[in-house]
Amino acid sequence: MELSDEKESQKQSDIQEAIEREWDIPNFTMKEIREAIPAHCFHRDTFRSFTYLFNDLFIMSTLIYGASYIHTIPTAAIHIALWPLYWFAQGTIAVGLWFIAHECNHLAFSSSKIISHSIGLMVHSALLVPYYSFGITHSKHHKGNGHMTKDTNHVPLTRSQGGFPKRELDPAGKDGHNNMFDETPVVMFLHMALVLTFGMPSYILFNMSGQDYSTDKNNKSTWISHFNPYCPLFKEKDFWQVAHSVMGVSMMVGILIWIGQQWGLLAVIKFYMVPYMVMNIWIILITYLQHVHPDMPHYRGNVWNFQRGAALTVDRSYGPIVNYIQHHSGDTHVVHHFFSTIPHYHAVEATKHIKKVLGKYYFFDDTPILTAFHKSWKQCRFVEDEGDVVFYKN
Known part of the structure; x- marks a missing residue:
């Protein structure tokens, strides 16, 4: 009897945060979710996919052509106004192109591996993304989303990894640690700006925010990077x-160097x-x-399974124009994690159906984007070292 009570106590301890947060661990199945989505949503139309690709390339080419005439305008004030407009528009359209290449890695662009990977390699290389390398780690992310040790993206720091005081010694109490300097608006803004600007290259080059391999005994490489085939x-x-x-990105770098030699570094x-x-x-x-x-947990092995992990994803709307331009990458990510071969032009419809099955486990947050980013940044600093269901603390 005592042994049984001890096991029950351990079980309760492992999900203590879930109990405190009144978080019910879901039990839906992949079969239930798949059956809720109409069969045509899984159909990949190669021709239709190419129309979106060519549409993005046409708009980006048009923007480049238009921007090439900015210098002919005699008024300096207009120059100052038009260049930021070009940068924002071009960068926003490029996100859509980036996600088309991302769909190629999932074979959502076409059922043909040759077509998908050929297009994906060209497009991602043009955007300085190592296509296959990113695809390998991104596949692991999909297979382990929300898992504390299997996921590869946005893996939370644990209390000990972040150097925070032990829970029982934390001066801010069990729910977090606050440092006055870290919380100053200027420092927070600068840190947020640095992560937004250099976060993607840092992840690609140095695995920033990825899984921690420092304790991996089999790790013989000090450079954890998407450009290092010998790293973990x-x-x-x-x-x-x-x-x-690496060759694809290197070729693009060579093209940029050549363009710089022809038209100058400033043009690049x-x-x-x-x-x-x-x-x-x-x-x-x-x-x-x-x-x-802040309201979404991570799981460890005793609780995690694929469908529970896939549901630990948030949909957000960025407005109808941006949603369309960026191929609904932001507002249909939940369904993408369940079925990554569904192309973006079916994802909105599929999301409507998946919501019926997921119910309260479907995460949609309509908080204004910058407010949501600040809130998550401030409140999501680390999770506990123990527990099978852990929530962010600050």
């Missing part, structure tokens, strides 16, 4: 895919690099808000 992100069989990814910065930074800001903002929320 990859298996030995992935070598040539990583190599092809104005026409490509600044929109590239705007694109990265959008991608980090969107993906961060899809996976970081």
Whole structure:
């Protein structure tokens, strides 16, 4: 009897935060969810996918052509006004192109692997993303979303990893730790700006916000990067895919250097690099808000399964224009995590059906985007070292 009570006590301890938050662990099945979505939503139309790709390329080309005439306008004030408009518009459109390549990695662009991977490699390389390398780690993210040790994106720091006081010694109490300097608006703004601007390149180059491999005994590499085939992100069989990814990005860098030699470094910065930074800001903002929320937990092995993890994702609307331009990457991410081969042009319809099955476990947050980003940034600093269901603390 005592042993049984001890096991029950341990079980209760593992889900203590879920009990405190009145969080019910869901028990829906993948079969229930799939059957709720009409069969045609899973159909991939290669021709239709190409129309979206060409539409994005046409708009981006038109913007470049128009921007090439800005210098002919004699008024300096108009120059100052038009360049930021070009940078924002081009960077925003580029997000849509980025997500088309992302769909290629999931084979949502076409059922043909040759077509999907050929287009994806070209497009992501043009956007300085190592296509296959990113696809490998992104696949792990989908397979382990919301899992504390299997996920690869936006993995929460634990209390000990973040250097926070032990729970029983925390001066701010069991729910968090506050540092006056960290909370000053200027420091917070600068940190947020740095992450938004350089978060994507930092993740690609240095695995920032990814899984912690510092305690991995098999890790023989000090450079955890999507450009290093020998690091723990990859298996030995992935070598040539990583190599092809590096070659693709290297070719694009070579093209940019050549353009710089022909038309000058300033032209590369104005026409490509600044929109590239705007694109990265959008991608980090969107993906961060899809996976970081103060009311959404993470699971450990005793509780996690695929469908429970897939539901730990947040949909947000960025307004009808941006949603359309960016192929509904922000407002249909939940269904994407359940069925990643559903193309974006069916995702809105599929989301309407999936909501019926998920019920209260469907996360949609209509908080204004910048307010939501500030809220999550401030309240989502770490999770506890123990527990099978853990929520962010601040």
